[in-house]
Every structure is written in C-alpha cells, then in structure tokens.
Amino acid sequence: MNHTILLNNRPAGKPQLSDFALITEEQPQIQSGEILLRTSYVSVDPYLRGRMSDAKSYVPPFELNKPISSGIIAEVMESNNADFSKGDYVSGMLEWKEFQKSNGTGLTKVDTTSIPQSAYLGVLGMTGLTAYLGLTEIGKPQKGETIVVSGAAGAVGSIVGQIAKILGCRVVGIAGTDEKVEMLKSEFGFDAAINYNTTTNMTEAIAAACPDGVDVYFDNVGGEISDAVLFNINKFARMIICGAISVYNETSIPQSISVQPFLVKNSALMQGFIVSNYATKFPEAVKQLATWLQEGKLTYTETVVEGFDQIPQAFIxxxxxxxxxKMVVKI
Amino acid sequence: MNHTILLNNRPAGKPQLSDFALITEEQPQIQSGEILLRTSYVSVDPYLRGRMSDAKSYVPPFELNKPISSGIIAEVMESNNADFSKGDYVSGMLEWKEFQKSNGTGLTKVDTTSIPQSAYLGVLGMTGLTAYLGLTEIGKPQKGETIVVSGAAGAVGSIVGQIAKILGCRVVGIAGTDEKVEMLKSEFGFDAAINYNTTTNMTEAIAAACPDGVDVYFDNVGGEISDAVLFNINKFARMIICGAISVYNETSIPQSISVQPFLVKNSALMQGFIVSNYATKFPEAVKQLATWLQEGKLTYTETVVEGFDQIPQAFIxxxxxxxxxKMVVKI
Incomplete structure (x- = not known):
C-alpha cells in the first residue's frame, strides 16, 4: 500500500495538523514511458503556505483534497522509460506520496555518489538558487558594502550571508535564538548577528551592527524586522523581497510602516524575487554554487526530520x- | 528695498503662514563677476516640505531664519559677468528674494521669446524631467500596458499621463475633484480618471478602470490611494515612488498595508525616484520634451499666483x- 498527504483544509492563519490528511491508497502501476518513484527526501518550504490559500499568486493554489507537492528527491524503482534506469535518483516537483509514477517530465537526474541527496533540495536546489540569484540579480552587492539578511539562519538566509562574504561584503544576520546567532558567526562567517527575540530596539541594534548603514537587505521575513531595517538604509539601497514569513499566516491584511517615504528619500529599490523567473540563469548559478561547495567556501546546515507522516509537522x-x-524530511 | 522670505519655524505637520517670515532688507550690490537678478517666476513644489524638516534626506534641510530656495526664473538687471547680459533670463535654484546677486554658477540662460518663462519651471524643467525620466527609467512602459498615475492633475502627474499616451499605453489618472477628473480626460487625453474624494472603494474603482490590471504605477501621493493600487498590480509591475504628498505633513511615522507580500506575489518592483540622480540624461530628455511640446503632443496647465508675498500661501x-x-508664483 501507498501513503499520500492531501490538503484537507485551507489553513486559517497558522497551519495545523488538521489541515492535512494522510490517506492510504493502492500502489501506482506504470505504463509504457513511465517510471515508478520512491520518495527519499521531501523539501518543506515557507512559500508552500501561499499555495495553501486560494488567493491569486504567482503559482496556482493547491486544490483541496488533492496531494500537496514540493521539491522531492526520489529513487527510480522501475522504469519503462529509456531516459531513466532502476536505481537512478531524480529531483523535481513531486507529490507528497511514498510512491508515485511519472513520465519523466520536469525531473532531473542527480549524482548522489559525491553529493548528499538533500543538497539538491538545498544549497544546489531552489534554496541555493534563490540565495545566489536574488542576491546578485537584485541586490548587486559591491565589495565593501553592508548586507543585512533576515531569516539568516534559515535555508536561504545562511547561504545568502556566505555568498555575500565571498563577494567581499560586511554581513549582518538577524535570527531568533542565541544559538542561531552564534552559529551564523561561528559556522557561516557572518560579521555580526542579532537575536530579534531578545533585542528591544531593533532599529538601534541594526544601526550598531551596520556603522556604515545598510546597502543591501535580503528580506525573508517582512513585518517589524524589515521596518527596523528601513530606518538604516543608505542612498541607493537595494531590498530583495524574497519572503514574508512573518505575515504568511495573518488572516487580515498586514499593516506596517509606509515604505514609500523611505524609498523616495534614499532613491532605494525594493523588488519581489521569485526564483522561477530566472530559470535561464540556473545552470550557470548551480555551477558557481557547486564550485564554492567543493572549494569549501560554502557550507550548509540542514534540519532532517524522519518519517513520511512527519511532513506536515515539519512544515508547521x-x-x-x-x-x-534547510528543513527536509527523510522518508 | 528688497524682500526675502525666510524659514521662521520648521512646520509641525501641515505648513502654516507663521512658519515663514517676510523681511525687508537692503538691495544687493554686485561685485566684479557678479550679476543682479530680479525674480520673475517662483516654483513651489511639494518636495520643499521635506527640506523644511531637519530629518536626514537626499538634500540638506533649509536652515532656520535663512531664505528658502526653489526653482526660479529671473531677469538679469545688471551684469559684471561676461557670460550674462542685461535683459537675459536665467533659470536656476535661487532664493525667495525679489532681488539677489549671483556669480552665475548653476544658472541656465533660457529663451523666453518662443517659450513662456514658466514652462522652464514646469514641462521643460524639473517637473517635466521628473515625469519623463521617472516613467521611462523606472517604469519602462511598453505599448499596450496600463499605467496608473496618482496626483494626476498635478504638475508631474499630468505630464506623466501624456507621455504614457504618446508611448501607446492605457492611462488612468487619480485626482481629487470632478473638475480635475474631467480635465484629465478632456485636456490631457487620459483614458479614465477617478475622483478619490467621491469614490468609496478605490480598489474596486481602479480594478474597473484597469480591466487588464496595472503594469506601471507612477506614485505621487503614497498612503491609502497607493494601497488600493497594490491590490491591482500585475506580475512584473513597476512602481515609481516619486512623492508621498499624503504623508509629508504627518508628524508620526505613517502606517499602511505591508507592501512586501504584494511585491513577492507579483515579482514587482518599487523604486524611489529623485530626478537629480539622472542629471546626465537631462539634455536628451529636455530635447524630447521640447519636441513633443512643439509638435503639440504635450500640453500643460499651470496655476499662476501673483505677488511675492503670496509664495508661502501658494506653497501651503x-x-x-x-x-x-504646475503651481508658480509670478512676481
């Protein structure tokens, strides 16, 4: 028998376990041209929250009572497709199922002998691409500039900070625990890090950590943390709006300070970033990330949860x- | 005797007449290399409000008890400078004085025989340059796209709309009276216009006026009007943040909806625009604006107030x- 996780309810505010349903179904049977896949790693990402609502967005919403999909690494168990062999590992947007079939469209074969499977969901996957392309295409950091990253200990943030260091910038991270703050400095080489949960005045703390002001802000969180950064931006600052995890679960329209006067005063730029708009740049970007990874200039941390039925809790x-x-679930 | 207008107080909120002082002083005497100027037209502009506060901004604040300066057209009355002759007219950033002297730095001679003096403060001055360069450099409008302009009946907005029409766009203006709305359509060729003072649901009104959504938003006002536009933006929308007149007089930090989730969902861009950053493009831009003016493709409206002592009231x-x-004061 096979297991699948469906969207049971559209979450109202913070997602709950009851918004998901684990069902049992028949094993899929493959036809000519198809392959049978067994899921080995599942990526859970904040952006999936957006797809659980039915609001208009850059990707269509998940359908109720249908499987959720995300980035997945899977092993080919059977193949009726000449492009894939039994034992191959593939990466792609797949459904939250233990077993599923595919005709191979949109799947990429990955080398799991020298690189761990989960890296393809993280530093060499959407996470790393988001960090690299968001930072370089919108942020355009120059050597000697100061970069602030929120959600800095997260999957994207920790890579953003390391890339900015490689590019010669002063890097300041914002995270939510002393342990994360310590990790940013000791493991990822950030110049400074701020625990927003123990800091009473974020505006002043950012000013202290950024004596020359903020040139680039990689924003994963939105809300009050981003407001505090605005008070510290320099002329011609670039703000990459990559996510707004602080407001994804709000049920009313979130309010904050008006950004427009800050943008005018500083001739500053704020741009929403969706990695899929930059698909033509993926091959070059993955090559650069893999080079840095092999040179030891880039490292990553992941949180691995085990068990197919733990996917919803990991997401929550x-x-x-x-x-x-990077948060991944190992099956 | 000569008259000068000084900044008497930094305005708290909305500026008042008591924030300005009209004083009488001696006529200036010119030395070698200097010219004596008599002011003929004074430009009053919303951005001057920012300079009356002492907050950090893109231009230094005006000093208390010192003359205010803005764009001015003046006639050369006497000249000890080989570059200027008696009877020349010049344009430049000058002080709010009936008479003043200058060494000529920063002044541009203007042809007042074929073009009215005040046009150099408007359509061929900072106003026209702001409209043209803000729209083309940040907005990058494409033929067939939809553009919304707030403060549309203002000096900048009315030119933005006309340029967007020349470029083949659908143009929707937002203004504050029925008379202005009518003028936008009949005089400036806007496709639609909305009176925000008589419209109860701006979000719906914008949606109705923009059946294909909003691709470019030229924002002169900020605040609730801009919030309503955000609900209607298309993927890859560009928002030129040129001014925020709705909040210039607020004494607390203005709040509005969080723009970040809208930017992420739509891969949209919001950028502060200050015309002085684009100085290298002024000659080409003025040439284009003058061509359209002479071809009759571009027209302008101005509000002319008369009398040196009326400058503060015109500004208010x-x-x-x-x-x-464009609001100008004729001396």
Missing part, C-alpha cells in the same frame, strides 16, 4: 523557526 | 490640492 515547525538551515 | 495650497498642473 518552519513558522516557529524550529529549523536551522 | 499645494497640500490642499488647490493647484491644477
């Missing part, structure tokens, strides 16, 4: 900041 | 929306 835990680095 | 009236098009 993202919004409590329980992950360090 | 900007925040009540009493001007149509």
């Amino acid at each position: 835990d993202l919004f409590e900041g329980k992950n360090k680095g | 009236d900007l925040f009540e929306g009493k001007n149509k098009g």
Whole structure:
C-alpha cells in the first residue's frame, strides 16, 4: 500500500495538523514511458503556505483534497522509460506520496555518489538558487558594502550571508535564538548577528551592527524586522523581497510602516524575487554554487526530520523557526 | 528695498503662514563677476516640505531664519559677468528674494521669446524631467500596458499621463475633484480618471478602470490611494515612488498595508525616484520634451499666483490640492 498527504483544509492563519490528511491508497502501476518513484527526501518550504490559500499568486493554489507537492528527491524503482534506469535518483516537483509514477517530465537526474541527496533540495536546489540569484540579480552587492539578511539562519538566509562574504561584503544576520546567532558567526562567517527575540530596539541594534548603514537587505521575513531595517538604509539601497514569513499566516491584511517615504528619500529599490523567473540563469548559478561547495567556501546546515507522516509537522515547525538551515524530511 | 522670505519655524505637520517670515532688507550690490537678478517666476513644489524638516534626506534641510530656495526664473538687471547680459533670463535654484546677486554658477540662460518663462519651471524643467525620466527609467512602459498615475492633475502627474499616451499605453489618472477628473480626460487625453474624494472603494474603482490590471504605477501621493493600487498590480509591475504628498505633513511615522507580500506575489518592483540622480540624461530628455511640446503632443496647465508675498500661501495650497498642473508664483 501507498501513503499520500492531501490538503484537507485551507489553513486559517497558522497551519495545523488538521489541515492535512494522510490517506492510504493502492500502489501506482506504470505504463509504457513511465517510471515508478520512491520518495527519499521531501523539501518543506515557507512559500508552500501561499499555495495553501486560494488567493491569486504567482503559482496556482493547491486544490483541496488533492496531494500537496514540493521539491522531492526520489529513487527510480522501475522504469519503462529509456531516459531513466532502476536505481537512478531524480529531483523535481513531486507529490507528497511514498510512491508515485511519472513520465519523466520536469525531473532531473542527480549524482548522489559525491553529493548528499538533500543538497539538491538545498544549497544546489531552489534554496541555493534563490540565495545566489536574488542576491546578485537584485541586490548587486559591491565589495565593501553592508548586507543585512533576515531569516539568516534559515535555508536561504545562511547561504545568502556566505555568498555575500565571498563577494567581499560586511554581513549582518538577524535570527531568533542565541544559538542561531552564534552559529551564523561561528559556522557561516557572518560579521555580526542579532537575536530579534531578545533585542528591544531593533532599529538601534541594526544601526550598531551596520556603522556604515545598510546597502543591501535580503528580506525573508517582512513585518517589524524589515521596518527596523528601513530606518538604516543608505542612498541607493537595494531590498530583495524574497519572503514574508512573518505575515504568511495573518488572516487580515498586514499593516506596517509606509515604505514609500523611505524609498523616495534614499532613491532605494525594493523588488519581489521569485526564483522561477530566472530559470535561464540556473545552470550557470548551480555551477558557481557547486564550485564554492567543493572549494569549501560554502557550507550548509540542514534540519532532517524522519518519517513520511512527519511532513506536515515539519512544515508547521518552519513558522516557529524550529529549523536551522534547510528543513527536509527523510522518508 | 528688497524682500526675502525666510524659514521662521520648521512646520509641525501641515505648513502654516507663521512658519515663514517676510523681511525687508537692503538691495544687493554686485561685485566684479557678479550679476543682479530680479525674480520673475517662483516654483513651489511639494518636495520643499521635506527640506523644511531637519530629518536626514537626499538634500540638506533649509536652515532656520535663512531664505528658502526653489526653482526660479529671473531677469538679469545688471551684469559684471561676461557670460550674462542685461535683459537675459536665467533659470536656476535661487532664493525667495525679489532681488539677489549671483556669480552665475548653476544658472541656465533660457529663451523666453518662443517659450513662456514658466514652462522652464514646469514641462521643460524639473517637473517635466521628473515625469519623463521617472516613467521611462523606472517604469519602462511598453505599448499596450496600463499605467496608473496618482496626483494626476498635478504638475508631474499630468505630464506623466501624456507621455504614457504618446508611448501607446492605457492611462488612468487619480485626482481629487470632478473638475480635475474631467480635465484629465478632456485636456490631457487620459483614458479614465477617478475622483478619490467621491469614490468609496478605490480598489474596486481602479480594478474597473484597469480591466487588464496595472503594469506601471507612477506614485505621487503614497498612503491609502497607493494601497488600493497594490491590490491591482500585475506580475512584473513597476512602481515609481516619486512623492508621498499624503504623508509629508504627518508628524508620526505613517502606517499602511505591508507592501512586501504584494511585491513577492507579483515579482514587482518599487523604486524611489529623485530626478537629480539622472542629471546626465537631462539634455536628451529636455530635447524630447521640447519636441513633443512643439509638435503639440504635450500640453500643460499651470496655476499662476501673483505677488511675492503670496509664495508661502501658494506653497501651503499645494497640500490642499488647490493647484491644477504646475503651481508658480509670478512676481
């Protein structure tokens, strides 16, 4: 028998376990041209929250009572497709199922002999691409500039900070626990890090950590933390709006300070970033990330949860900041 | 005798007449290399409000008890400078004085025989340059796209809309009276216009006026009007943040909806625009604007107030929306 996780309810505010349903179904049977896949790693990401609502967005919403999908690494168990062999590992957007079939469209074969499977969901996957392309395409950091990263201990943030260091910038991270703050400095080489949960005045703390002001802000969180950064931006600052995890679960329209006067005063730029818009740049970006990884200039942390039935809880835990680095579920 | 207008107080909220002082002083005497100027037209502009506060901004604040300066057209009355002759007219950033002397730095001679003096403060001056360069450099409008302009009946907005029409866009203006709305459509060729003072649901009104959504938003006002536009933006929308007149007089930090989730969902861009950052493009831009003006493709409206002592009131009236098009004071 096979297991699948469906969207049972559209979450109202913070997602709950009851928003998901684990069902049992028949094993899929493959036809000519198809392959049978067994899921080995599942990526859980904050952006999936958006797809659980039915609001208009950049990707269509998940359908109720249908399987949720996300980035997945899977092993080919049977193949009726000449492009894939039994034992191959593939990466792609797949459904939250233990077993599923595919005709191979959208799947990429991955080398799991020299690189761990989960890296393809993280530093060499959407996470790393988001960090690299968001930072370089919108942030355009120059050597000697100061970069602030929120959600800095998260999957994207920790890579953003390391890349900015490689590019010669001063890097300041914002995270939610002393342990994360310590990790940013000791493991990822951030110049400074701020625990927003123990800091009473974030505006002043950012000013202290950024004596030359903020040139680039990689924003994963939105809300009050981002407001505090605005008070510290320099002329011509670039703000990459990559996510707004602080407001994804709000049921009313979130309010904050008006950004427009800050943008005018500083001739500053704020741009929403969706990695899929930059698909033509993926091959070059993955090559650069893999080079840095092999040179030891880039490292990553992941939080691995085990068990197919733990996928919903792992996803929910993202919004409590329980992950360090990329959150994946090992099946 | 000569008259000068000084900054008497930094305005708290909306500027008042008591924030300005009219004083009488001696006529200036020119030395070698200097010219004596008699002011003929004074530009009053919303951005001057920012310079009356002492907050950090893109231009230094005005000093208390010192003359205010803005764009001025003046006639050369006497000249000890080989570059200027008696009877020349010049344009430049000058002080609010009936008479003043200058060594000529920063002044541009203007042809007042074929073009009215005040046009150099408007359509061929900072106003026209702001409209043209903000729209083209940040907005990058494409033929067939939809553009919304707030403060549309103002000096900048009315030119933005006309340029967008020349470029083949659908143009929707937002203004504050039925008379202005009518003028936008009949005089400036806007496709639609909305009176925000008589419209109960701006979000719906914008949706109705923009059946294909909003691709470019030229924002002169900020606040609730801009919030309503956000609900209607298309993927890859560009928002030129040119001014925020709705909040210039607020004494606390203005709040509004969080823009970040809208930017992420739509891969949209919001950028502060200050015309002085684009100085290298002024000659080409003025040439294009003058061509359109002479071809009759571009027209302009101005509100002319008469009398040197009326400058402060004309400035204050900007925040009540009493001007149509460029507000100037004729001396």
